[in-house]
Amino acid sequence: FLQTTIPPQSRIWWCPTADLSVLPLHAAGPYRKGQRNLSNLFISSYTPTLTALIRARRHAPLNSNSQGKRLVTIGQAKNAGETELLSVGAELDIIGQRVDAFATFTCIDGEQSCISRVVEELGKNEWVHLACHGLPNRTHPFESAFALQDGRFTIQRIIGCDLKNPEFAYLSACHATVGDKESPDEVIHLASAMQFVGFRSVIGTMWAVDDGETNKITSTFYKYMVDE
CATH class of the missing domain: 3.40.50.360 (Flavodoxin domain)
Structure with missing residues (x-):
């Protein structure tokens, strides 16, 4: 589903709940020869809540090249x-x-x-x-x-x-x-x-x-x- 709706190498955000919160969702995949795992397709990040994600994205993105x-x-x-x-x-x-x-x-x-x-x-x-x-x-x-x-x-x-x-x-x-x-x-x-x-x-x-x-x-x- 993700491959058909999201461009490759896009960043995706996970907001897991319950038992999913302890699983490495970013590492999901078939792990079979010739097939790609999630980490080969997308860049995964996690957020504890949607509110935290919205608040963080309101700010300007990090710029590591900025002096000072x-x-x-x-x-x-x-x-x-x-x-x-x-x-x-x-x-x-x-x-x-x-x-x-x-x-x-x-x-x-x-x-x-x-x-x-x-x-x-x-x-x-x-x-x-x-x-x-x-x-x-x-x-x-x-x-x-x-x-x-x-x-x-x-x-x-x-x-x-x-x-x-x-x-x-x-x-x-x-x-x-x-x-x-x-x-x-x-x-x-x-x-x-x-x-x-x-x-x-x-x-x-x-x-x-x-x-x-x-x-x-x-x-x-x-x-x-x-x-x-």
Whole structure:
């Protein structure tokens, strides 16, 4: 049906509900030799609600070539009780190299990555890249959090932030789009919290992410972001 009504390589928006909200709809396909999967035909994006999509599209589109963009990268590799993320430092270095020509770049890492500093930087920068552990709480979703140096930066705290001009957030953290197990229609997770406070475009993960692969994904993404 989509192939007959929508031009190839168009962007399509998914607004899944109930059990569909935990499925990778963008990866649907026959996976047979000679046949194309959905990802070969269209560019998929997700929205937690139609209201969020309408609000985001009222603004001018992101222009990565514009001078004067402000980007903050936030890294936290070590947390008590969590596996150390060995690639965080290299990931932040890659971003700095990619965006240096067109963005004002701030990097906070390790002991600097405390909650109060992160809130401060979110208020100053249009773009943010978070590289840390994502800690979903499917029973109490407002307690889902990013693991920072001095504790958990929870959804409850995130949605209380007053940001000036948020545009783009890249969440390099596991389970950034995992919501409430009992109420999947409510779509409460880390990525939707960033959208709620105003970020028009958010990249997040549905499952665990291999620490070693994040550098490859990050490098490729920002290469095309800058080139475009």
